Amino acid sequence: MAHLLGGIEAGGTKFVCAVGDEKGQVTQRVKFPTTTPEETMKQVFEFFDQYQVEAIGIGSFGPIDIDPQSATYGYITDTPKLAWKNYNFLGAMKNRYQIPFEWTTDVNVAAYGEHKLGAGVGKNNILYVTVGTGIGVGYISHGQLYRGRSHPEGGHILLHREDGDNFAGVCPYHGDCLEGIAAGPAIEKRTGKKGYELAPTDACWQTEAYYLAQACMTYTLTFSPDMIIFGGGVMKQQQLFPMIRTKFLELMNDYVRVADLDHYIVPVRLGDDAGITGSLLAAADVLEK
Template sequence: MYGAIEAGGTKFVCAVSDENLNIIERESIKTTVPEETMALVFKFFDKFKLEAIGIGSFGPIDVNKKSKTYGYITSTPKKGWANYNFLGAVKERYNIPVGWTTDVNAAALGELKKGAAVNLDSCLYLTVGTGIGGGAVINGNLLEGYGHPEMGHILIRRHKDDKYEGKCPFHKDCLEGMAAGPSIEARWGKKAYELTNEDKVWEIEAYYIAQALMVYTLTLSPERIVLGGGVMKQLQLFPLIRKELEKLMANYVSMPNLDEYIVPPALKDNAGITGCLLLAIDTK
């Protein structure tokens, strides 16, 4: 049996499956402080004899195996979790192999192996919700280097009709600061799901996301881009983003069919936990 932890800022999803990804048991645990949340995580997994565990965590996290803080959640604003030795705590509890990556890298792996990018060698997953984060699998390998991708914090051009200053506490008007759910609410005074029929809202949103996809396309050339998260449940965004990306690329490079290139997650809200289970199986 294999364990998986999809660690989010709001909740931890824990699951156990067999080698065929048939889920035996699953539980959602509220993210409070490490002492409380991890006690419940361990209580869940203590019931099973596991071969390996895969963790996909909110970040920033340290993925550099040469680093003294490898396996830590690092500079998160989430109370109690900054500089927390997440991987170390799990390894101390269970003497088994443990895979470690970001939540969005795990989602990219899930969509590549079991979702919208099956039979491809590369996939980029971008979540647009409370924040914006991206992960990628390129040529079958998770994209990591001295650190992990922070795709939500690239700089973008401001839309000519947008006067909003941006919400990111670090960069103000980066992609996350301009296009994440909280920035939509701050700009328009309503949550994204309450603005479904407001065309201007989605025109501006598509403009920002398409710029990001242009950058990722020109730098990583993924075979598919999967867009998930709460904001992307506004499905009217997909054709707007494809149209804007086509305009931005201006025929500079040949592109795949955009209807097939930019897609919603086939695994829906299960992309992350599926990727964590795959990571556990690969880590064994």
Template sequence: MMYGAIEAGGTKFVCAISDERGELKEKISIPTTTPEETLEHVFNYFDSFELSAIGIGSFGPIDVNPTSPTYGYVTTTPKTAWKNFDFLGAIKKRYAIPIGWTTDVNAAALGEVKKGAAMGLSSCVYLTVGTGIGGGAVVNGELLSGYGHPEMGHIMVRLHPDETFKGTCPYHGNCLEGIAAGPAIEQRYGKTGHELTSDSAVWEMEAYYIAQALMNYTLIVSPERIVLGGGVMKQAQLFPLIRQEFEKLMGDYVELPPLEEYIVPPALGDNAGITGCLLLAAEQLTN
């Protein structure tokens, strides 16, 4: 038995296969261009395997409501070529096997709760802070979704007293993603995050915003652990700054684990999403 996985990102698709135990055997990376070009490469890869199921974690927004006429579509994405594209339908048309469908960050949350930093727990929030900001959650062992899926990167947060930047989000301006994602940092300061590593004021402001988001997720979802991934979070100095700001904001209002255990980096690193997609594939045969 072999499982396939697609971690569909706005910049690249990662495709992988695993054995029957869900262990990653190999993976490839494909640039995200148009649906036709990208999926041609995906099909060329998977066609050489006898797969039992596939798990897909996709960039979004996507339609995850099985009762919706556009279930399986990528919907209002800023990537024009993928807007209102029937992604799941295209994969199902090619492969007549069970296929799991969720967001890329939900998949990463699943990976971390089953095999990573939240292993042994029944809930976690996974937030990626990179080119964009997105969050997924596992609650009572299940991926969180309802009419739609969480869009944790687009919550509104209180602006820093020194903030003058208007934000990059085309929908909401200075939402969390609009003022704290990688492109916002670059446009605010005129330099990439890598060039600003030693500038403490940059990361104190970043922590100010991320800590507010984590406070909101904590008070609403009450996860057992929060995992922070993505390119921006590779600035290791962010973690103590976020924990410090988070503690100040929470003000001992609710009981929490020690913050070094509560707000953590991903144990699976860049493999969190693809691991979750493989687990999602395996779940299609057990549910």
């Protein structure tokens, strides 16, 4: 018997809510801007009140508290989105619906969607990187959502600066971390244009590829994934992939051998649906448990 499941991809810019089945097939969805918790959650409730869902998978922008032993488990914690700081997201959902929930990051559910139905099918260890308004990292370890004391915050690693690059960076916490110098807003601040307005041959993409290749090196050395999948708005620039692979090879200098690079550093296959698909699949898992 098919189960009716819910999924929420709660991004810093927009929320996507959906109902669907355990195969990740969406039957209904809505999307609306992320404003204040009061306004946004009202729309979340209005959507799910229409359905008798049996479980909901939530992938939220972060940082979030995923430690069930913590007093703030289920909260969005130190986010730059001040209205959401220390907001008890999971608590609000549990008060409204007495059903099982999966609570993880928006990048983790996207990683899970790609692992189950996208570019990572057949691979056990998937590292997923989204490069858009921010940079986030999700990890699937041995087929499971990775959970340490907290979740990976791989968008905030520090990098070796490219010769001659003195751009200050835009991260409010670290300035020139990976997110600060390579996310969408950094590209716009560097060039005065949004990424999609730049020519594919613009010199900015070489700089972008250099930093993303460094990130791939760091993730390869720390997580040893079977593959690295890139999603997010910036990564719709297909010319980046061969550039990242070339620079990655140079930086790695044969220290660690990885699979054929064309199959190691790859684009997302589910496109913008990776997150909502993964949240439905995560809901199916939590219902099974």
